[in-house]
Amino acid sequence: MCGIVAYIGKKQAYPIILKGLKRLEYRGYDSAGIALLNNNKVNIYKKQGKVSNLEEYANTLDTSGNIGIGHTRWATHGLPNDINSHPHFSNDGKLALIHNGIIENYDVLKKELINRGYKFVSETDTEVLVHLIDDILKNERISLAEAVRLALNEVTGAYAIVVLSQDNPDQLVAARKSSPLVVGIGSDNEFFLASDATPIVEYTKQVVYLNDEEIAVVDINEGLKIVHLSNQEKTPYIQELELHLEALEKGGFEHFMLKEIYEQPRSIHDCFRGRLNAEEGWVALGGIKDYEQKLINANRIIMVACGTSWHACQVGEYLIEDLARINVEVEYASEFRYRNPIINENDVVIAVSQSGETADTLAALELAKHKGATILGICNVVGSSISRITDAGSYTHAGPEIGVASTKAFTAQVTILTLMALKLAHKKGTISESRFHTILSDLEAIPDKVKKILESDDKIKEIAEVYKDSQNALYLGRGSSFPVALEGALKLKEISYIHAEGYPAAEMKHGPIALIDEEMPVFVIATKGNSYEKVVSNIQEVKARKGKIIAIVTEGDVQVKELADHVIEIPDTDENLVPLLATVPLQLISYHIAVMRDCNVDQPRNLAKSVTVE
Ligand code: AGP
Numbered sequence: 001m002c003g004i005v006a007y008i009g010k011k012q013a014y015p016i017i018l019k020g021l022k023r024l025e026y027r028g029y030d031s032a033g034i035a036l037l038n039n040n041k042v043n044i045y046k047k048q049g050k051v052s053n054l055e056e057y058a059n060t061l062d063t064s065g066n067i068g069i070g071h072t073r074w075a076t077h078g079l080p081n082d083i084n085s086h087p088h089f090s091n092d093g094k095l096a097l098i099h100n101g102i103i104e105n106y107d108v109l110k111k112e113l114i115n116r117g118y119k120f121v122s123e124t125d126t127e128v129l130v131h132l133i134d135d136i137l138k139n140e141r142i143s144l145a146e147a148v149r150l151a152l153n154e155v156t157g158a159y160a161i162v163v164l165s166q167d168n169p170d171q172l173v174a175a176r177k178s179s180p181l182v183v184g185i186g187s188d189n190e191f192f193l194a195s196d197a198t199p200i201v202e203y204t205k206q207v208v209y210l211n212d213e214e215i216a217v218v219d220i221n222e223g224l225k226i227v228h229l230s231n232q233e234k235t236p237y238i239q240e241l242e243l244h245l246e247a248l249e250k251g252g253f254e255h256f257m258l259k260e261i262y263e264q265p266r267s268i269h270d271c272f273r274g275r276l277n278a279e280e281g282w283v284a285l286g287g288i289k290d291y292e293q294k295l296i297n298a299n300r301i302i303m304v305a306c307g308t309s310w311h312a313c314q315v316g317e318y319l320i321e322d323l324a325r326i327n328v329e330v331e332y333a334s335e336f337r338y339r340n341p342i343i344n345e346n347d348v349v350i351a352v353s354q355s356g357e358t359a360d361t362l363a364a365l366e367l368a369k370h371k372g373a374t375i376l377g378i379c380n381v382v383g384s385s386i387s388r389i390t391d392a393g394s395y396t397h398a399g400p401e402i403g404v405a406s407t408k409a410f411t412a413q414v415t416i417l418t419l420m421a422l423k424l425a426h427k428k429g430t431i432s433e434s435r436f437h438t439i440l441s442d443l444e445a446i447p448d449k450v451k452k453i454l455e456s457d458d459k460i461k462e463i464a465e466v467y468k469d470s471q472n473a474l475y476l477g478r479g480s481s482f483p484v485a486l487e488g489a490l491k492l493k494e495i496s497y498i499h500a501e502g503y504p505a506a507e508m509k510h511g512p513i514a515l516i517d518e519e520m521p522v523f524v525i526a527t528k529g530n531s532y533e534k535v536v537s538n539i540q541e542v543k544a545r546k547g548k549i550i551a552i553v554t555e556g557d558v559q560v561k562e563l564a565d566h567v568i569e570i571p572d573t574d575e576n577l578v579p580l581l582a583t584v585p586l587q588l589i590s591y592h593i594a595v596m597r598d599c600n601v602d603q604p605r606n607l608a609k610s611v612t613v614e
Pocket residue numbers: 306307308309352353354355356357358361404405406407494608609610611
């Protein structure tokens with residue numbers, strides 16, 4: 001996700017755009033840039049890092065001009081650095097463009113444009129757009145808007161763009177497909193454009209939400225015009241903004257954590273987009289393609305991580321061992337780095353980290369590298385330290401995760417590890433074709449199944465109300481649901497400050513069952529699968545001691561329903577994919593309990609989003 005802002009009117013554009021970019025930093029903060037048109041010249045200022053870096057740099061320069069575009073970046077193609085920052089510009093410097101989205105056919109377009117003599121300076125997919133529009137403008141005597149329309153007809157992917165042109169000083173041209181874009185209508189032909197309404201709301205409440213494949217032309221003389229990619233003119237549908245600024249940044253949700261829980265259908269889809277195709281029967285993790293054989297021949301795959309990411313690794317261990325029959329060991333990075341571990345060169349060490357900056361995980365990787373192991377990474381932040389020191393890796397593409405408690409990053413990490421397990425198993429031949437296809441189809445269906453679980457949020461909130469004053473809680477699961485129990489317990493601990501423990505369900509009789517009484521809520525993942533009957537027995541053990549059972553069951557379950565105090569049904573799926581679904585109700589339960597206890601959900605006490613210190 002990136003944030004885009006643009007302005008045209010009678011005011012100075014720079015302060016409006018800069019403030020707007022700060023409002024959109026929650027969408028990405030790898031780099032920021034602004035292009036301003038002044039005295040018939042396009043001036044571009046862009047810097048790696050937060051908007052404040054750009055501000056410090058640009059404030060020393062001439063930032064005059066009443067028309068401009070601005071961008072704050074979440075890197076997808078090309079490292080976060082000055083040259084890859086937006087706006088991107090044409091070779092003659094007369095066109096500047098900002099973009100939120102992914103151009104999927106950029107490599108084909110780039111090759112064609114290079115053959116036509118265009119020079120590329122960045123590693124981004126976005127840069128092809130500005131040269132493509134410039135190429136069409138040069139070859140045909142048409143308007144800027146028409147050139148944009150023709151260019152976008154050649155593009156596949158997602159985009160929200162705004163184009164600034166030195167030869168068109170009275171207008172901006174914008175367009176969207178799959179990435180959001182809002183037009184704010186000020187007074188006297190003054191216009192604002194942005195990824196959402198947060199940079200706009202303080203200036204005007206009159207907005208038009210562009211629809212997919214629509215192009216907007218905002219002109220200080222002609223006003224607003226909207227055309228479809230097919231060239232059909234559209235009547236702008238002007239709406240009155242109701243939300244307030246604070247709510248807008250959270251997309252209307254009360255907290256970033258809830259927004260991110262609800263983003264999971266999209267983030268899981270974005271994570272496997274272009275990486276699996278059930279119909280054609282393939283999985284592709286491009287980032288580690290050259291290391292597949294190394295992983296298959298590995299003596300061990302050692303996974304190092306912390307916290308929630310460590311739980312994702314635990315799920316990965318179950319999947320990779322079960323499907324690909326490769327020995328996996330999961331280590332707390334903080335322990336691994338200090339216990340003088342035995343590592344040799346045919347070990348593959350994989351670090352899993354949302355931030356890519358966790359000190360212990362980074363140090364564990366450096367130790368593994370020093371001892372000659374192959375090191376891979378699974379990160380959410382492009383260009384992060386861990387992604388930079390590893391031999392290769394995969395990005396989770398979950399988008400910025402602002403809430404300190406990790407939610408969508410966890411399910412994205414599990415998605416990548418599931419894809420890895422499937423890829424290795426298929427390549428090794430340790431999985432039948434039919435099972436491979438079944439799991440692929442079930443994986444493609446996960447986003448819709450998560451959506452279905454989110455529809456039970458009100459019911460889950462009612463359950464949270466019952467247990468919000470508990471002093472302790474237990475979470476139980478078997479197989480790959482055991483790490484889900486650990487993750488559920490961590491979520492409750494870190495945002496509601498209730499003491500909670502996750503256990504393998506069978507471990508109850510080895511001590512923890514002594515804790516059970518009528519004050520103890522026990523969350524049990526009791527979905528259909530190999531160990532279902534055994535989990536039912538564990539539930540009966542808890543019930544016999546008056547424990548309260550909140551069970552996560554497969555839709556249509558009857559047996560556990562008769563035993564549990566509460567059940568939350570999740571859609572049926574392949575047993576290996578249950579962690580992607582069973583986690584969601586546990587995230588919601590923790591969230592609602594924390595809100596009911598007036599805890600600071602997005603910034604829990606004592607915690608930081610990224611533990612970059614030891
Ligand atoms: C999870 O909710 C916590 N915020 C924390 O355990 C986190 O997962 C851990 O610090 C690891 O962070 P990383 O994924 O950025 O390395």
